[in-house]
Amino acid sequence: MFIGELSDFPFSELIGRRREAKFRLKGYRAVRTNIKNSELTRPDLITLASERLDLVSVVEVNKDGSPGKFSYANIISANKDDDSKWEINRFSNLGETDTNFEYKINEIESELEKAYYKNGGNIETEGVILVGFDTKYKYIAENSLEELESLAKSAGKTVINKLIQIRRKIDPRYLVGKGKLKEIILHARHYGADTIIFDTELTPTQANAIFKEADIDVLDRSQLIIEIFAKHATTNEGKIQVRLADLKYNLPRLRGKGVELSQLGGGIGTRGPGEKKLEQERRKARKEIDLLEKQINGLQRRREHTRKNRKVTGIPTVSFIGYTNVGKSTLFNLATNSNVVSQNKLFSTLNPTTRKLMLPSNGQVLMTDTVGFISKLPKELVNAFRATLEEIGEADLLVHVADASDPFVDEKIESVEQIIESMDCQNIPKLLIFNKKDMADQATIRNLKERFGSQMVSALDKSSKDLLLEEIEKFFKENTDIKIEKADFMKTG
Numbered sequence: 232m233f234i235g236e237l238s239d240f241p242f243s244e245l246i247g248r249r250r251e252a253k254f255r256l257k258g259y260r261a262v263r264t265n266i267k268n269s270e271l272t273r274p275d276l277i278t279l280a281s282e283r284l285d286l287v288s289v290v291e292v293n294k295d296g297s298p299g300k301f302s303y304a305n306i307i308s309a310n311k312d313d314d315s316k317w318e319i320n321r322f323s324n325l326g327e328t329d330t331n332f333e334y335k336i337n338e339i340e341s342e343l344e345k346a347y348y349k350n351g352g353n354i355e356t357e358g359v360i361l362v363g364f365d366t367k368y369k370y371i372a373e374n375s376l377e378e379l380e381s382l383a384k385s386a387g388k389t390v391i392n393k394l395i396q397i398r399r400k401i402d403p404r405y406l407v408g409k410g411k412l413k414e415i416i417l418h419a420r421h422y423g424a425d426t427i428i429f430d431t432e433l434t435p436t437q438a439n440a441i442f443k444e445a446d447i448d449v450l451d452r453s454q455l456i457i458e459i460f461a462k463h464a465t466t467n468e469g470k471i472q473v474r475l476a477d478l479k480y481n482l483p484r485l486r487g488k489g490v491e492l493s494q495l496g497g498g499i500g501t502r503g504p505g506e507k508k509l510e511q512e513r514r515k516a517r518k519e520i521d522l523l524e525k526q527i528n529g530l531q532r533r534r535e536h537t538r539k540n541r542k543v544t545g546i547p548t549v550s551f552i553g554y555t556n557v558g559k560s561t562l563f564n565l566a567t568n569s570n571v572v573s574q575n576k577l578f579s580t581l582n583p584t585t586r587k588l589m590l591p592s593n594g595q596v597l598m599t600d601t602v603g604f605i606s607k608l609p610k611e612l613v614n615a616f617r618a619t620l621e622e623i624g625e626a627d628l629l630v631h632v633a634d635a636s637d638p639f640v641d642e643k644i645e646s647v648e649q650i651i652e653s654m655d656c657q658n659i660p661k662l663l664i665f666n667k668k669d670m671a672d673q674a675t676i677r678n679l680k681e682r683f684g685s686q687m688v689s690a691l692d693k694s695s696k697d698l699l700l701e702e703i704e705k706f707f708k709e710n711t712d713i714k715i716e717k718a719d720f721m722k723t724g
């Protein structure tokens with residue numbers, strides 16, 4: 232029983248941030264009494280939904296102290312066609328209710344559980360709500376959100392629902408504005424989500440302010456990308472690079488537990504224990520960054536050495552570049568009879584691989600498979616993936632692979648070209664090739680051919696190997712003055 236505004240009651244402190252609950256209710260019922268009015272207020276209902284209380288009710292007290300009108304509300308199942316979160320039941324007199332509340336609550340919980348699974352929830356994996364955002368156009372936010380969904384799946388998460396917010400002016404504190412943010416949080420809790428992922432890079436201020444409002448996890452697009460890289464990193468260098476990117480991105484976003492408390496307790500000019508701890512964490516992160524930078528520089532020198540040796544041999548180098556998941560690694564495997572990882576996930580490749588390869592008229596080249604690009608790539612990651620950047624920077628030819636079956640192929644080609652330019656590699660000769668021809672319809676193939684005049688291949692079709700290699704050979708002959716040495720069979724055996 233609580234007197235006063237329900238929304239002021241410190242449920243979170245009392246019950247804690249119970250993340251394992253997912254579709255469960257918290258096991259708390261709130262009864263409020265009121266002298267004048269028996270209506271549940273909006274704050275009552277919001278508290279019901281956000282704290283996942285079993286029930287919230289209000290009893291009117293008659294002048295003589297006897298109970299009068301009575302109403303109660305409970306959460307209803309999340310439904311993608313209807314955003315209602317609660318239902319209210321009203322009775323003209325408390326004595327009139329013959330509801331068995333134990334039974335009722337069990338019934339609600341079993342409905343919530345059913346809806347959780349029906350909405351795609353999965354108790355084993357992390358359930359996420361995705362939030363798309365743009366300052367102008369819904370379709371831009373939608374396209375980007377679709378990609379965010381693939382990213383979330385590549386990270387092994389379950390996408391429960393997607394929301395889009397268009398706002399002319401970015402809120403520097405809450406991105407989407409405080410009111411909208413509260414709605415999104417409520418929505419996420421209603422669906423039993425574990426995490427909200429924003430499809431933009433949140434500034435440190437936004438990340439911290441949003442975290443304070445939401446009592447479930449919050450990620451942004453860049454953190455999600457870093458998380459995927461971390462999952463896929465297998466080599467020592469890959470792991471160091473990801474850790475470095477992670478530390479650099481999150482250093483200004485460190486929150487430090489207990490900072491709010493120390494700010495409340497300490498007067499102006501004093502530093503509470505929370506802030507000191509935060510400072511310690513920052514210092515620790517900076518130290519680790521320094522150490523990792525040194526390790527990476529060491530590895531870089533070693534790679535430089537290898538590349539110099541390669542240069543001496545005079546064999547031209549060809550690097551496959553392109554948007555993530557277009558089939559670079561599959562094509563690389565086909566061309567070089569290799570076995571690097573290729574799979575239908577974003578960022579399968581993290582480290583460049585180089586192999587020697589024979590072109591149709593016996594000329595030799597070195598071919599490299601590289602990390603895929605993505606639009607809005609966090610700069611901490613671009614810098615961290617130096618191994619790939621160096622490979623690209625040193626290449627004699629960049630084979631830009633694009634996916635012919637992708638409706639957004641134009642935007643992705645553009646995005647790759649921009650990244651290449653930002654890496655100062657725009658002067659390296661480039662050959663555009665369309666892959667996944669088998670998945671594109673005839674009209675699209677004709678249209679792409681007309682506009683780009685590029686070769687169409689399918690990495691799944693063995694005959695594409697010759698097409699690709701002939702194209703590369705022809706390009707060297709017609710567009711560069713690089714002489715490709717023929718393999719010397721006597722020497723190499």
Ligand SMILES: Nc1nc2c(ncn2[C@@H]2O[C@H](COP(=O)(O)OP(=O)(O)OP(=O)(O)O)[C@@H](O)[C@H]2O)c(=O)[nH]1
Nearest residue numbers: 556557558559560561573574575578579580603690
């Ligand atoms: N239908 C079809 N699927 C293809 C083709 N080429 C590649 N794929 C599939 O596309 C998915 C991605 O292929 P990858 O070779 O891993 O792509 P990638 O460009 O190396 O991706 P990242 O390393 O993540 O940047 C895999 O499931 C491949 O089997 C193709 O020509 N046709």
Ligand SMILES: [Mg+2]
Nearest residue numbers: 559560579580
């Ligand atoms: Mg790959």
